[in-house]
Amino acid sequence: MSRLYSYRFFVFSSIRNEFKSKFSRSKLGALWMIINPIVQSVVYATVLSSIIASKLPGIESKYAYALYLLAGMLAWALFHEVVMSCVNVFVDKADLMKKVAFPRVCLPVIAAGMALVNNFFLLLAILLVFMLLGHTFSAAALLLPAIIGINFVFALSLGTILGILNVVVRDVAQAVQVVLQALFWLTPIVYTPNILPERVKDVLLMSPVYKLVSAYHATLVYGELPDPAYLSQVAALALALAVFAVVLFRRASSDMSDAL
Template sequence: MIEDIMELFKYKEMLKNLVRKDLRTRYKGSFLGFLWTFINPLLMLLVYSIVFPYLLRIQEKNYAMFLFVALIPWMFFSTSLQNGVNSIVWNNGLIKKIYFPRLILPIATATSGLMNCIYSMIVVIISLMIMDVSIKWYVIFLPLLLFIQYLLVLGFCIIFSCINVYFRDLEHILGIVLQAWYFLTPVLYRVDVLPKNLQFALKLNPMSALIISYRDVLYDGKFPNVMSLVYVFIFSIFLLIFSILIFNKLKIRFAEEI
């Protein structure tokens, strides 16, 4: 494990270049280019501001922002996993041509997703101020939430990327799983609207704890649940260690399988 980290450090420039490449090519060929990183969340906010309060008659005060602060981290999670599962397969030419630590590929995907989420969070904070949602000092916990979510996303990206080399159906299965996962995560609703037994089960989902914490510090202006964050952090660390161990066992035949 320590050897992997030391080797990754030697290839840090390659990691930086892969992240830059992903961010630049995300909207390659479009007229507005990288500005879409900011325009996309703004357009989403506009749609939610119209659809939910007026057409669906949601009772939550300022529901557009209630949803917005949760949707951005969910998009970071789901998009990163969907891209991460193919991070090895899509770079088969690079793998066959040169040597580099293969872990860099899923790490670059997760890091790119994090950077895009950070840019989107700037839009979220500005939107909160415009929509007259009071931003309190609890917002200082935002970097901690992003860090914990990054560890979680990274663990999933690593393990899914190596399994997908041998089992290509995984990317299609993952798409279906993420749809179900979305509704089992309190993005559209508050957990306390559910029965008590379902609330407990839902909170075992690590993304539930993160989404609730994002909403606590950004929308509700209160202290996040420390025990929930500790749970997600420990879960993410164990997932990350496990995923690296599996990755190291499977990476030996990457070039042959892809």
């Protein structure tokens, strides 16, 4: 971690350069980062709002389902993009790892940092949509940065572990993509938990992503404080995964270049 701190300016400049190069020839630029999740949310809202809108307790707005969906998509977009970026980062940057001397741990941090920038623009767009729809925020929304931070650390730690494994077994990236597709539908993003049987809900509550999405919904949509037990559990898991990722990386880093 000390080496990562020493190379912090390298990390920041790399994120900035990646951002610039990604949209250097695009007329819409950073707008592309928010178009896909916004369009996806509009499609889901159009198709499902008439079915689920009447089952959103505590929200009086006629746009209740759209608000609920956007908040969930915001949480999912960060988690999904960070994990998938980190899973592939060592394989994608194999040539760079062999030619340039720098702490390899910077690579997943840079990839995750780029995803965080993307999510920041999506957050701004979603907050604007909320305001245009007449939704007001409570003081609970001030906790959103902390929730985003927990989501980021959890996804970065998990993605780094999977990225290391992907160097050895290339099927890991494909398997992760399939698992994430299933996890999306097992998380209350396009539906609400109250439509589920209690047995199913109890099982899904074991998922840390479920708890993160619930925290986004509580602060942004319902204007309530998120469940402290949920957040503390995910924060503890994120910290444990971060420690494990560092230990695993130190043990595997010397062999990664040969494996690549």
